[in-house]
Amino acid sequence: MAQYTFRKKQDLFSLLKEMKLWPSRSGLLHGIKSIDTLGNYARLTLYCGQEITVKNSKNSRAARWLRNTMMIEPCTECEVPDWKIEKYSNTTFK
Template identity: 50%
Template sequence: MKKTAKRYYRKRVDLFRLIDKIKLWPSRSGTLHGIRAIEKSGDTALVTTHCGKTFFANNSRNSRAARWLRNKWFHKVCGTCAVPQWKLEKYNATHFRRHFGSDLRGEKQEG
């Protein structure tokens, strides 16, 4: 099997940028869900998971979900969302550093 390449992202990125890239959400019970869609409106977003759950999330760097994603804290993977094994391996190979890695800006900004 091919070894997954390491990915580095900045530690203090906005939650919405991180969710757009990783497409995973840790629930409060510790279950890791796959994200189907994100509808942003200002500093809040309506997040829809693959298992059909919808909820609002605030854009924060210090939120519980942002910390849990950066530290890879979860107890189990949602069976209904069926997160593929390759995505979990890719997530496991992701590292968050303070002064190194992509800041997930997406498009190149002018100015």
């Protein structure tokens, strides 16, 4: 499997646009259907029907969790495909 590399201190929005994954506080990994940027904020629409408003930050909980590939399991309602989880687990940050 190929290694995917991103910059370590990348903006959250650019990271979300490339990965299309959102880690929730409960440890579930959701798939992102659409991202609407509104200045320094963005509205995320997830495949399970949730809408989340997030602020662009390099040091936020979500950015840290994405960089450290922290997750418990994928969301069953979003039905994140196995190839995307495999790609996410092989991603490194430099």
